[in-house]
Amino acid sequence: MGVPISQMWTVASYVLKQKLRRRKRYPLVLMLEPLFRCNLACAGCGKIQYPPHILKRDLSLEDALAAVDACGAPMVSIPGGEPLMWPHIQAFVEALVERRKYIYLCSNAILLKEKLDAGWFKPSKYLTFSIHMDGPRDEHDFAVCREGTFDKAMEGMRQAVDMGFRVTTNTTLFDGADPNAVRRFFDEMMDLGVEGMMLSPGYAYDKAPDQKNFLHRKQTNELFDMILSNRKRRWRFNQSPLFLEFLMGTREYDCTPWGNPTYNIFGWQKPCYLLQEGYVDTFDELMNDTQWSNYGVSSGNPACRDCMVHSGYEATAVDHTFSSFGGMWGTIKAMVFNRYASPSAARKLIEEEGKPHGPEVHLVQLGVDVSALRDARARRRSQAGQVA
DSSP states (O other): OOSOHHHHHHHHHHHHHHHHTTOSOOOSEEEEOOOOOOSOOOTTOSSSOSOHHHHTOOOOHHHHHHHHHHHOOSEEEEOSSOGGGSTTHHHHHHHHHHTTOEEEEEEOSTTHHHHHHTTOOOOOTTEEEEEEOOSSHHHHHHHHTOTTHHHHHHHHHHHHHHTTOEEEEEEEEOTTOOHHHHHHHHHHHHHHTOSEEEEEEOOOOTTOSOOSSOOOHHHHHHHHHHHHSSOOTTOOBSSOHHHHHHHHTSSOOOOOGGGSOEEETTEEEEEOSSOEEEEESSHHHHHHHSOGGGOSGGGTOGGGTTOOOHHHHHHHHHHHHHHOHHHHHHHHHHHHSOOOOOHHHHHHHHHHTTSOOTHHHHHHHTTOOHHHHHHHHHHHHHHHHHHO
């Protein structure tokens, strides 16, 4: 199980309280972005494409804590930008732990070892380092547009695990992802000792430089069905099992955009973490004045057509779990019978072996012998291992 019992109980009791109060809309996770600047420039990111004077700005500690209190969600996710570059991150985490909020500090882990060595954080059941890892070494470094990032992240995660911190991975998959490589990546993360893994298809941010490699809904279902069918028992996922079934195409959900409200240097973002259609000053304005019927796949909004991202749909899955017997039974069944045996998915995985994926697709288009490159890469790694 990738989520501790204490966290599951906190979320379950919170959701049930909202149901008893007959609240139609309630937040599950606060997405608090304290800054937009980053020490990477990923091609699929829509958060760092701001002018320099915006990237230099930081959310104040006072405003960040006021947003936490106004929202009231039991979990706080701290994305960015790179949160470890925020000057108030240490004090903010300490304040959230005092408030007994479950924290997901999202990071590329480039600075993680440095901050751990400096004693910025203490292990707590409330603090999880959620590390951005987009698959195995080559795929990850290609996705973040910098070589060596995978190894740097592994070093930081390994130290965090050894120090007793909760560590999860957050993997965003794009068109051309190699399902067999992703499954091998799961094994590598389990060997490292992470608590669980989170998955999501990429979202086509308007500001993202690379607009060609985002997944459409059918592609998302096909890819995740191959990846998540025939699971190994040792794999642990830090997500709703019903959301994972949604990604596999075995469940139909609509978006719950108010489930993960976003607050950043501009205020409360409308309508969700992914779309930027204006800002309001207060949490109540966001929840009460936004025309929520204009969003989600059923609305016909073209910006929502292919979105299947966890920030919009995992809240739907969690709400389903606690709002009906069918949702609760489906969750229990998914946790107990979690292998998802599928001969057809297994056959597709075999067919995918040997095909070019990710960066190799572009090399094939240029006429490069990918097989020779793979052999050379394997020899270099073998030689490096012998030297080590």
